[in-house]
Amino acid sequence: MLHRITGLMDKGMPVSVLFTEEMGEDTSLLYCELIQRARSGESFLIRDQGCRAGAFVLGDTQISPEDYYYTSKRYRDRDAAKNAVSNLHRIAKKEGSIRIAPYSGRDFDILILFLKPERAMRLVQAFTYEDGSAVELKTGGIASVCSDCTAYPMKGKLGISPGCKGSRKHSRYPDDELVVGIPAQLARRIETALGKIPGTVE
Template identity: 30%
Template sequence: MSSCEINGYEELSQKFKDKLGLEKSPVAVKLVLNEDDIPGGIPKIEEKVRHCEMIQKASQGDIFYATAEEQACKGGAGAIGLMEPPEKVNSGEMYYSLGRFSSLGSAKRTVDAIPKIEPIMKAIAYSPLEKTPFDPDVVVIICNPQQAMQLAQAMVYTLGGRFEADFAGIQSICGDAVAGPYTTKRPNITLGCSGSRKFADIKSDEVIVGMNGENIGCIVNALEAL
């Protein structure tokens, strides 16, 4: 099989599940620049929850979109381009006040390094990959470390090299798993954060992998070859 000949998101999702033994669906994420581009037939989520919770919901079968108004975590909404991040997040003050850093300076340096999408998006659409009615910008997989290892092996299968994970234990599913792959076009593995483990029920034995949506066919092909 050539490097990127798989088509069909239902097939791709099933192959991810079969090859990795995933319990949850890969999640398709689309960043929407204009209201007119919101995929037709997708409802707006009715409750106000965090982006990480939305990823979890989609991994379990839900399809919906959300604007900044439906995002309960404004720091997360800022990372994925729906709004300017709150000043207390941008300055590092919030994380410093929570005791996460020894100084405001260390908090600020960390926050500055978190990937962020320019705040121009009107909405974010979420769907399990097998049901997605849109082409995803990013695909997020909640998995265990062994499954993440297999994904990393697949990502270096064709061109070689090393997989570089980039995280700091804060803003993981928003900054690390969505904004990072979207802005850099490179996949990332993140260990989650206190918020995603508390509110989105990311388990102690789970990690999160974010991938550019354009490359998932190649990754599935590599998984099959391996």
């Protein structure tokens, strides 16, 4: 059990995301909504979810969401929308389903947390403790939970995102929270370092 990591969250539990060969159900809920519900105690085994951008990011479709982003007026023109989509982190092709549940100590691929900035800072400091390597933020302010904090960490990277319009609108996590995705291979390193780094006000 990652007690120090789970202790960083003020409300709810970190969410375990596990890609599995099991056969899940389709849902109209968005991926970010499922993550937020799991934070509050629900569990899901899903094959497809209800977000077009999420489906592209999570490897369920090759259909680009650039038209959606352009018509929603998030970009000046289609070229900007196309470029934004090309910068999304993606899972090439998903086989099977995704198990989404409150973290209970069981295996996971990605652990998703919602943190106040000071707590996110401590997580970054724990990551850098071992060798001083900096965390690279890779975000365009879109597809935050699925791209920034799920697909990007699947590459073995720590994902940190300020969120996106869609996830904040639909899952309504507070304005003072950032989203963080920790890949399984980094979790133990971060957990150990959290017990070694100095406190914020020391």
